[in-house]
C-alpha cells in the first residue's frame with residue numbers, strides 16, 4: 001500500500017455538514033471540521049455532545065444522514081479499504097472476545113493489515129509486557145484501555161482516532177498516554193482525540209473544537225480560544241460548604257456573579273480594579289467567604305461562557 | 314486469502330477450545346440423547362402400551378381369559394379396584410380403561426391421550442375376540458408373522474440406528490441456529506464486532522472462518538456419535554464413508570449459513586431466540602428426526618421437503634442405514650445445496666458488524 005496513489009498534500013481530514021439523527025435525538029447537527037496533517041486535534045464537549053457519533057461516522061462505523069467526509073484524500077464511497085488500512089481507531093469502549101490473550105489480539109489484528117508493527121514493540125509502548133499472555137477478560141479497565149490503544153497503533157496508521165483514551169486511567173498511565181500521543185505527533189501521524197479534560201486538551205492539542213448539542217460552538221488553538229473569550233481572568237470567592245445565592249450580591253456589585261458548587265466566580269477583564277471594590281462590597285454585605293483567588297481563564301471558562309454549563313456533570 | 318481464512322479459523326478454534334463448558338455440552342448432549350432414547354426404545358417397538366383393567370366384584374372365567382389374551386398381545390395390564398382406577402383416571406394418568414358393563418365390557422379413552430389410547434383400544438378388542446374364541450373352544454386364530462428389517466434391507470437394525478442420523482441432523486440444526494446464529498447476534502449486541510469493523514478484514518473471510526470452524530466441530534461431533542453408536546448399539550455405517558462425509562459437509566455448510574442468515578434478522582438476543590424457535594421446533598418435529606411422518610397429511614410431507622432438514626435426513630439415512638449411493642438423491646442434495654448457497658449469500662450481504 002504505502003502512499004503511492006494517495007495524495008499526500010491537503011488536510012488529513014475534511015468534514016462538511018455532517019449530520020446524524022437517531023430516533024429521539026439529533027446527535028450531530030451539521031459539523032464542519034478540518035484537521036491538518038501531523039496535527040493533534042481535540043474534540044471537547046460534555047456527555048452527549050455528539051463527539052463519539054462524529055468520530056464513528058468518520059471511522060466508517062456509522063452511516064451519516066448527510067455531509068461529506070474526506071480522510072487522507074479518500075472518501076468512504078470510493079476507497080473504504082484504503083481508509084481502513086491507514087487509520088487507527090480506539091473506540092470509546094473496546095469489547096474483544098473474552099478469552100483472547102493480549103499478544104494474540106495484537107497478532108490477530110495486525111494480520112488484517114498490509115503492514116503491522118511488531119507485537120513486542122506495541123506491548124512495550126503501552127507497558128503491557130507482563131500481561132502479554134493474560135486473557136482480555138482478566139485485564140483491569142485501565143489495562144483494557146491500554147490494549148485498545150495498542151490495537152489502534154497496530155497498523156502503523158497515518159491518522160489515529162482516540163475516543164476518550166484517558167478515561168479510567170490512573171495519573172501515571174495518563175501521563176504515559178500523553179507521551180505516546182506526543183510521540184505519534186513527532187512521528188508525523190495525525191491524531192483526533194476526544195476528552196472531557198481541559199488540561200489534557202491544553203497540554204496535547206494543537207487545535208481543538210468544542211462541541212455541544214451536536215454542533216461545534218468554538219474552535220481554534222487553545223490560546224486563541226481563551227483569548228477570544230476576552231475575559232482573561234476570573235476572581236473566585238470560596239465558601240465552606242455550598243455557596244449562597246449570589247443574586248443580591250451581584251446586583252450590589254454591578255457585575256455578573258456565577259455560583260459553582262462551593263464558590264462564586266466573577267469573570268473580569270481587570271482584576272486589579274475589581275478586587276478592592278469586591279472585597280469592600282463583601283465586607284459590607286457580610287458575605288461569609290473563606291478565601292479569594294484570582295486565576296487566568298481556562299478552556300473550562302470558555303466552555304462555561306459558551307454554554308452556561310460545565311464540561312463534566 | 315486462504316491464509317486469512319485459515320488464520321480466522323485457527324483463532325475461532327482456539328477461542329472455542331478455551332470454553333470448556335460449551336465444548337463439553339456440545340459433545341455430550343447428542344451422546345446422551347442417543348444412549349437415552351436408544352435404550353428406552355431398544356425393542357424397536359417402543360415401550361409396551363398399557364391398559365387399566367377395572368376388576369369386577371366377582372371374577373368370572375371370561376375376565377381371566379381377557380386378561381390372559383391382553384398379556385399375549387404384549388399389552389401391559391394394570392389391574393385395579395374400581396376406587397383406585399377412578400382415582401388414577403381422575404389424575405389423568407390413564408390412557409385407556411376397561412370396565413365391566415352388563416355381561417360384557419366397555420372402554421373409556423382419555424381424550425388427551427388418544428394417540429396412545431386409539432391403537433390400544435384396537436388391541437383390546439383383538440384380545441377380546443381371542444378370549445371369546447378360546448372360551449368357545451375354537452382353534453387359536455392365526456396371526457400374520459412380523460419381521461423387523463431396515464428399509465434398505467441390508468441389515469436388520471434397531472431404533473437407535475434410525476435415531477442416530479436424526480441426531481446428526483438435529484445437531485447441525487441446533488449448532489447452526491444457536492452456536493452460530495445466537496452467538497453472532499449476542500456478540501453483535503455486545504459490540505464485539507465493532508473493533509473488527511474498522512479493520513480491512515473482509516466480512517466474508519470472517520464468516521468463512523466461522524463456518525469452517527463450526528464445520529470442524531460438527532464433523533468431530535459426528536465422529537463421536539457414530540463411534541458411540543457402533544460401540545453401544547452395534548450400528549455401522551452401511552454406505553461409503555466418502556458419501557457420508559460429503560453429505561455431512563454439505564449439511565453443515567447449509568445449517569451454519571442458515572444460522573448466519575437468520576442472525577441478520579434480529580438486533581437482540583431475545584428477539585433472535587424467538588425467531589430461531591419458530592424454525593427450530595417445526596424443523597425438529599416435522600423433518601423426521603425422531604419418527605417418520607408417514608401418517609401426516611400428504612401436503613405436509615411434501616412441504617417439509619422445501620426446508621433443508623427433511624431432504625438432508627432422507628439422504629443421510631439412505632447412505633448411513635441402507636448403504637445407498639448419492640446418485641439417487643440428486644433432488645434432496647440440490648435442495649440442501651440451494652439452501653447452503655442462498656443463505657450464505659444472504660448472510661454475507663446482510664451481515665453487519667454493529
Ligand SMILES: Nc1ncnc2c1ncn2[C@@H]1O[C@H](COP(=O)(O)OP(=O)(O)OP(=O)(O)O)[C@@H](O)[C@H]1O
Nearest residue numbers: 022023025027045046047048049050051052053054
Ligand atoms: N445508537 C444510538 N441510538 C440512539 N441514540 C444514540 C445512539 N448513539 C448515541 N446516541 C445519542 O446521541 C447523542 C450523542 O451521543 P455521543 O455518544 O455522540 O456523545 P458523546 O459526546 O460521545 O458523549 P460522551 O462524552 O458521554 O461519550 C446522545 O444524546 C446519545 O444519547
Ligand SMILES: [Mg+2]
Nearest residue numbers: 051052053092
Ligand atoms: Mg463519547
